[in-house]
Amino acid sequence: MEIIHVSAECYPVAKAGGLGDVVGALPKYQCQSGDIAKVIMPMYRTKFLYEHDWTVDFKGHANLGNWYFDFTVIKEPSNKLGFDLFLIDINGLLDRQKIYGYEDDAERFTAFQIAVVTWISSWEHKPDVVHCHDHHTALIPFMMKHCYDFQHLASVPTVVTIHNGQYQGWMGWDKSLYIPRWDLWKRGMLDWAGNINPLASGVKCADKVTTVSWSYMEELRTNANGLEALFEYEKGKCVGILNGIDNAVWDPAADSYIDHPFTVKTVTKGKAQNKQILCEQFGLDINQPLFVFIGRLVGEKAADILPDAIKTAIHQTQGKACFLILGSGDTSVEWALQQMTNDYKGIYNAYIGYNEQLSHLIYAGADFLLMPSRVEPCGLNQMYAMRYGTVPIVRTTGGLKDTVVDMGDPDGFGIRFNNATIDDLAYSIGRGVSVYQDKAHMEWMRKHMMQIDHSWEGTVDEYRRVYQSLK
Ligand code: ADP
Numbered sequence: 001m002e003i004i005h006v007s008a009e010c011y012p013v014a015k016a017g018g019l020g021d022v023v024g025a026l027p028k029y030q031c032q033s034g035d036i037a038k039v040i041m042p043m044y045r046t047k048f049l050y051e052h053d054w055t056v057d058f059k060g061h062a063n064l065g066n067w068y069f070d071f072t073v074i075k076e077p078s079n080k081l082g083f084d085l086f087l088i089d090i091n092g093l094l095d096r097q098k099i100y101g102y103e104d105d106a107e108r109f110t111a112f113q114i115a116v117v118t119w120i121s122s123w124e125h126k127p128d129v130v131h132c133h134d135h136h137t138a139l140i141p142f143m144m145k146h147c148y149d150f151q152h153l154a155s156v157p158t159v160v161t162i163h164n165g166q167y168q169g170w171m172g173w174d175k176s177l178y179i180p181r182w183d184l185w186k187r188g189m190l191d192w193a194g195n196i197n198p199l200a201s202g203v204k205c206a207d208k209v210t211t212v213s214w215s216y217m218e219e220l221r222t223n224a225n226g227l228e229a230l231f232e233y234e235k236g237k238c239v240g241i242l243n244g245i246d247n248a249v250w251d252p253a254a255d256s257y258i259d260h261p262f263t264v265k266t267v268t269k270g271k272a273q274n275k276q277i278l279c280e281q282f283g284l285d286i287n288q289p290l291f292v293f294i295g296r297l298v299g300e301k302a303a304d305i306l307p308d309a310i311k312t313a314i315h316q317t318q319g320k321a322c323f324l325i326l327g328s329g330d331t332s333v334e335w336a337l338q339q340m341t342n343d344y345k346g347i348y349n350a351y352i353g354y355n356e357q358l359s360h361l362i363y364a365g366a367d368f369l370l371m372p373s374r375v376e377p378c379g380l381n382q383m384y385a386m387r388y389g390t391v392p393i394v395r396t397t398g399g400l401k402d403t404v405v406d407m408g409d410p411d412g413f414g415i416r417f418n419n420a421t422i423d424d425l426a427y428s429i430g431r432g433v434s435v436y437q438d439k440a441h442m443e444w445m446r447k448h449m450m451q452i453d454h455s456w457e458g459t460v461d462e463y464r465r466v467y468q469s470l471k
């Protein structure tokens with residue numbers, strides 16, 4: 001089976017969050033299981049681009065409304081990532097430092113999608129499935145089915161995976177000219193509430209829609225940033241498939257980013273050694289339990305409650321806990337978290353920014369990982385934490401609900417709470433401080449979590465079943 005993944009991110013080429021991790025891993029494991037999986041993504045100006053050689057695969061041209069553009073598809077020839085990787089270069093539009101966050105993102109990603117479909121339609125054969133990830137690629141099913149120039153692709157099955165339903169890529173109808181000549185009777189397939197809504201269009205036009213956990217699939221029908229009715233209506237073609245993690249990249253026993261690798265047997269010693277490095281680097285007290293947060297500092301992650309929840313927990317536990325934050329995002333939250341470094345020296349610190357290497361050391365050295373997320377379609381952090389023996393403290397939502405069992409339940413190994421509030425989070429930190437005193441219980445939880453299988457191998461079969469259902 002030949003599967004073409006289309007995505008804005010793919011680790012290690014370009015990553016802003018979990019989407020990159022998933023698209024960097026799923027195709028690799030699909031290839032290992034005997035399928036042919038390929039990834040096509042925009043060519044940004046990333047380190048990976050400059051550090052590798054590329055061959056030209058295709059040169060084409062297309063229109064974005066009245067703007068004519070040339071594009072080039074380049075390929076990484078050595079199969080370094082374990083699958084064929086293609087990048088689309090559109091001069092001046094995609095080749096920038098950042099992945100997202102530009103005023104012309106609608107133009108950038110629409111042009112990218114037109115180039116992808118133009119490239120696929122130039123092939124002599126047709127792929128078995130085109131698998132689109134999130135709204136940046138979700139206009140592709142519409143283009144393949146309803147744009148006159150791509151009619152011969154109308155029979156190729158499409159899958160849209162929703163990693164995050166909060167972002168939908170809305171654009172005004174004035175931008176409808178960007179979409180190559182299309183059947184005007186199909187206007188309703190682009191529209192949601194008076195705008196062009198790429199994610200809604202993807203849900204309507206794709207043959208199957210998946211999302212990244214079972215619980216999030218349910219939640220979308222009641223909480224989908226305005227698309228609830230659509231998910232209710234289309235529930236017959238929607239399926240939840242829990243993400244895996246790449247055990248080759250996230251392996252505490254062979255992680256080149258950490259100085260002290262460890263296994264289930266050596267977890268207690270290994271974590272203590274990594275914690276020592278972390279605590280020295282950030283001036284924290286090694287004798288206290290270390291609570292960390294890693295992630296985007298945005299409302300979805302409830303990062304705004306972190307400053308006050310941490311202050312409350314410090315007060316309630318009389319300073320018997322340490323905290324370390326790694327993240328970037330909303331400036332007001334960044335500022336509040338940075339400010340606290342002056343007030344709580346020795347027990348609190350923050351690294352505002354993005355740092356892949358540091359994230360590995362933190363998963364390895366921390367005792368508890370905080371995830372108070374308001375919305376969490378899957379969440380990979382809690383699974384990385386578990387693999388590194390770090391106890392997750394999570395709000396009961398989406399993929400967090402599907403992967404973490406509270407330590408009060410039989411065989412439980414984590415801490416769950418219901419509301420993204422300062423009090424609930426501070427109370428849960430208090431539970432962490434108490435259980436930390438019970439060394440045997442901590443050791444049991446660490447060892448138990450490290451052995452839970454979150455690998456992609458099983459998940460690959462679930463995706464294959466989805467593709468096969470479309471034949
Ligand atoms: P999301 O995709 O919503 O941001 P996930 O939990 O699925 O959330 O994935 C987040 C990924 O991004 C993880 O690999 C996490 O380690 C990484 N990450 C997030 N913020 C940072 C940061 N500031 N520095 C390094 N890695 C980060």
Ligand code: GLC
Binds near residue numbers: 164212377399
């Ligand atoms: C999104 C979600 C996150 C999920 C990731 C990968 O960014 O916010 O919960 O883990 O995609 O699917």
